[in-house]
Amino acid sequence: MKTRILNPNRREILAGLGASVGASAAGLMAGGAGPLVTAQLALQARPATLPLKPGRPPAPIWELAAVSHLGDVRLKRFDGCQVVFRNDLPVPIAPVWYGLNAPTTADPLRGRAPTAPGATETSIISISNAGTLLADFRLFEDGQKQPARPLPIIAAESGLVAVDRDVVLLIEEWRLRPDGTALPPGQDPKETSPLHTINGKTSFELSASVGERLRLRFINGSQRSVLAIKLENHAVQVMALDGQPAEPFPARNGAVVLAPGARADAFVDAATPARFLLHDGKEAQQVGSLTISGKLERAPLLPPQPLPLNGLPEKLDLKGALRFDVALGMPEAGWTRPAGFSISSSPAFRARTGRTVVLALKNPGPITNVFHLHGHHFRLLDKLDDGWKPYWLDTLAIEPGQTQRIAFAATSPGRWLIESVVTDWAAPRLVRWYGVE
Numbered sequence: 157m158k159t160r161i162l163n164p165n166r167r168e169i170l171a172g173l174g175a176s177v178g179a180s181a182a183g184l185m186a187g188g189a190g191p192l193v194t195a196q197l198a199l200q201a202r203p204a205t206l207p208l209k210p211g212r213p214p215a216p217i218w219e220l221a222a223v224s225h226l227g228d229v230r231l232k233r234f235d236g237c238q239v240v241f242r243n244d245l246p247v248p249i250a251p252v253w254y255g256l257n258a259p260t261t262a263d264p265l266r267g268r269a270p271t272a273p274g275a276t277e278t279s280i281i282s283i284s285n286a287g288t289l290l291a292d293f294r295l296f297e298d299g300q301k302q303p304a305r306p307l308p309i310i311a312a313e314s315g316l317v318a319v320d321r322d323v324v325l326l327i328e329e330w331r332l333r334p335d336g337t338a339l340p341p342g343q344d345p346k347e348t349s350p351l352h353t354i355n356g357k358t359s360f361e362l363s364a365s366v367g368e369r370l371r372l373r374f375i376n377g378s379q380r381s382v383l384a385i386k387l388e389n390h391a392v393q394v395m396a397l398d399g400q401p402a403e404p405f406p407a408r409n410g411a412v413v414l415a416p417g418a419r420a421d422a423f424v425d426a427a428t429p430a431r432f433l434l435h436d437g438k439e440a441q442q443v444g445s446l447t448i449s450g451k452l453e454r455a456p457l458l459p460p461q462p463l464p465l466n467g468l469p470e471k472l473d474l475k476g477a478l479r480f481d482v483a484l485g486m487p488e489a490g491w492t493r494p495a496g497f498s499i500s501s502s503p504a505f506r507a508r509t510g511r512t513v514v515l516a517l518k519n520p521g522p523i524t525n526v527f528h529l530h531g532h533h534f535r536l537l538d539k540l541d542d543g544w545k546p547y548w549l550d551t552l553a554i555e556p557g558q559t560q561r562i563a564f565a566a567t568s569p570g571r572w573l574i575e576s577v578v579t580d581w582a583a584p585r586l587v588r589w590y591g592v593e
Contacts, residue, residue: 192236193236193237193238193280194232194234194235194236194237195231195232195235195236195237195238195283196224196237196238196240197222197224197225197229197231197237197238197239197240198222198223198224198239198240198242199220199221199222199223199239199240199241199242199251199291199307200220200221200223200241200242200244201218201219201220201221201241201242201243201244201245201249201251201293202218202219202221202242202244202245203216203217203218203219203244203245203302204216204217204218204219204221204305205217206305206338206353206356208330208332208336208338208351208353208358209332209336209351211336212335212336213336215330215332215336215337215338216302216337217302217303217304217305217338218245218300218301218302218303218304218305219304219305219307220251220291220292220293220304220305220306220307221307222307228308228310228324229291229307229308229309229310230310230312231283231309231310231311231312232283232286232311232312232314233283233284233285233286233311233312233313233314233466234282234283234284234314235282235283235311236280236281236282236283237280237281237282237283238278238279238280239251239278239279239280239281240276240277240278241271241276241277241278241279242275242276243271243272243273243274243275243276244273244274245273246273246301247273247296247299247300247301248269248270248271248272248273248296248299249270249271249293249296249299250270250271250293250296251291251292251293251307252291252292252293252295252530253281253289253290253291253309254289254290254291254292254399254417254528254530254550254551255285255287255288255289255290255309255398255399255419255550256281256282256283256284256285256289256531257284257285257466257468257531257532257533257567257568270296283311284466285311285399285400285466285467286311286312286313286314286399286463286464286466287311287396287398287399287400287401287419287421287466288308288309288310288311288324288373288375288396288398288399288419288421289308289309289310289311289399289419290306290307290308290309290375290377290417290419291306291307291308291309292306292307292417293306294306294341294379294585295494295573295575295585295587296494296495297340297341297342297379297494297585298342298493298494298495298584299495300340300341300342301340302338302340303330303331303338303339303340303341304340305326305328305356305377306326306375306377308324308326308373308375310322310324310373311399313463313464314464315464317371317463318369318457318458318460318461319369319370319371319423320368320369320370320452321364321368321369321370321371322371322373323362323370323371323372323373324355324373324375325354325355325360325372325373325374325375325385325432326354326355326356326375326377327352327353327354327374327375327376327377327378327383327385327414327434327443328352328353328354328356328377328378329350329351329352329377329378329379329380329381329383329436330350330351330352330353331345331348331349331350331351331581332348332349332350332351333347333348334347339581341379341380341581341582341585342581342582342583342584342585343581343582344581344582345581345582350436352378352383352434352436352441352443353443354432354443354444357444358443359442359443359444359445360432360443360444360445361444361445361447362432362444362445362446362447363446363447363448363449364426364446364447364448364449365426365448365449365450365451365452366426366427366448366450366451366452367425367426367427367451367452367454367456368425368426368452369423369424369425369426369457369460370423370424370425370426371395371421371422371423372387372421372422372423372424373419373420373421374412374414374419374420374421374422375414375418375419376414376415376416376417376418376419377417378416379416379577379585380416380577380578380579380580380581380583381416381436381437381579382413382414382415382416382437382524382526382553382579383413383414383434383435383436384411384412384413384414384434384435385411385412385414385432385433385434385435385443386407386409386410386411386412386432386433386435387410387424387430387431387432387433387446388410388430388431388432388433389427389428389430390410390424390425390426390427390428390430390446391406391410391424391425392406392407392410392411392412392422392423392424393405393406393407393422393423393424393460394406394407394412394420394421394422395421395422395423395460395462395463396419396420396421396463397418397419397420397421397547397548397549398418398419398420398533398548398549398550398551399419399533399550400466400468400533400547400548400549401462401463401464401465401466402462402546402547402548403462403546403547404423404460404461404462405546407422411435415526415551415552415553416526416551416577416579417526417528417551418549418551421463423460425457426446426448427448428448429445429446429447429448430445430446431444431445431446432444432445432446468533468548468565469565472512472535472544472563472564472565473512474512474514474542474563476511476512477511477512477513477514477563478505478507478511478512478513478514479513479514479515479516480504480505480513480514480515480516481515481516481518482504482505482515482516482517482518482574483518483520484517484518484519484520484521484525484527484554484576485519485520485521485525485576485577485578485586486520489588490502490504490588491576491586491587491588492586492587492588493584493585493586493587494585494587497587497589499571499589501588501589503571503588503589503590503591504574504588504589504590505590505591506590506591506592506593507566507590507591507592507593508566508592508593509566509567509569509592509593510565510566510567511565511566512563512564512565512566513563513564513565513566514537514561514562514563515534515561515562515563516559516560516561517552517554517559517560517561517562518554518558518559519554519555519556519557519558519559520557521556521578522556522557523556523578523579523580523583524553524554524555524556524578524579525553525554525556525576525577525578525579526551526552526553526554526575526576526577526578526579527551527552527553527554527574527575527576528550528551528552528574528575528576529550529551529562529564529572529574530550530572530573530574530575531568531570531572531573531592532550532564532565532566532567532568532572533548533549533550533564534548534549534550534552534562534563534564535547535548535549535562535563535564536549536552536560536561536562537560537561537562537563539561544563549562553579566592567592568592569592569593570591570592571589571590571591572589572590572591572592573587573588573589574587574588574589574590575587576588
């Protein structure tokens with residue numbers, strides 16, 4: 157369904173959302189097909205500004221904003237979420253949902269045109285799994301006139317999780333010109349300087365009581381850099397990666413390492429004032445701080461228990477798996493910029509529903525390459541045998557000249573994108589597609 161609204165404000169968008177949800181629910185009650193609508197979300201892609209350099213005017217940027225929510229966007233697992241998306245940018249775009257597993261209309265380019273400037277589109281998205289998701293339109297960066305911000309989406313577990321507070325930390329990277337404006341990715345960053353923010357702030361502050369258990373949802377919202385973040389003098393227990401529960405494990409040296417677009421949920425019991433340190437591969441810098449305000453009046457919590465599973469298979473049939481070699485970023489292998497993508501191009505691979513797929517991801521280039529799989533999560537296989545790491549991923553950084561093997565169960569029918577981008581600000585983002593039939 158497409159509609160057009162002229163110069164809408166927040167109230168008008170919400171009114172339109174309520175009307176469309178009511179119409180959809182009425183149709184379902186009358187026997188219409190489709191998932192039951194249990195949540196509402198109005199998204200708007202729009203110009204904005206962000207103060208990035210002291211003494212300079214706020215830098216113009218583009219952002220994806222949730223005009224229907226104040227604060228974090230929080231949905232629930234199994235929600236049927238009706239999304240009204242308004243594009244108030246001068247180029248065609250569409251929101252891309254990172255972390256969803258089930259068949260969805262949210263994956264763009266595969267037979268579905270992006271939303272035109274000034275247009276509004278409505279869709280229903282099934283929230284099939286709990287976890288930390290990311291809504292983003294930067295797949296369409298070929299037409300970006302300004303650097304852009306994604307939108308974190310929290311899909312809550314069905315049951316209670318034993319934490320005192322749930323905090324999103326969106327880490328972003330900017331390349332600043334001397335005049336304080338920011339350069340979009342895909343362009344030569346000459347005469348720019350890097351800057352990192354958390355939740356849009358150059359110095360992030362978090363206050364907690366002694367003994368308070370924090371669920372910190374770290375998101376690498378940068379578009380090109382692998383980053384490591386740590387909270388000094390605290391034990392950091394990793395509970396989930398890329399929106400899927402993991403067997404809990406302590407972060408090595410207390411640092412969580414994230415490829416662009418990757419997410420990690422970690423539990424931390426606040427103890428003392430500490431610095432948030434970010435390492436970009438060259439040097440560590442302070443990007444925020446934890447302050448302590450009193451002591452929590454309750455009995456200490458038990459050690460963290462694993463998060464509820466999202467229904468991914470416990471085991472994968474590697475003996476009967478389909479195996480494919482995928483060379484990342486090679487134009488002769490079919491990789492192309494999103495602006496030139498066509499569903500009529502040759503797929504990277506095809507699989508039948510229910511089969512296990514093993515991919516040998518090869519990085520033939522001289523720079524680390526970041527791979528993202530849409531539609532499924534995968535296991536990272538051990539290099540010496542067919543065992544796998546005790547977590548699921550949808551994003552993986554592969555070092556120069558290296559090959560990593562991953563495996564997943566092809567459970568979501570459809571045509572899905574895969575992405576490849578090297579960790580160089582001037583490099584283009586590239587895509588291909590694969591089919592599950």
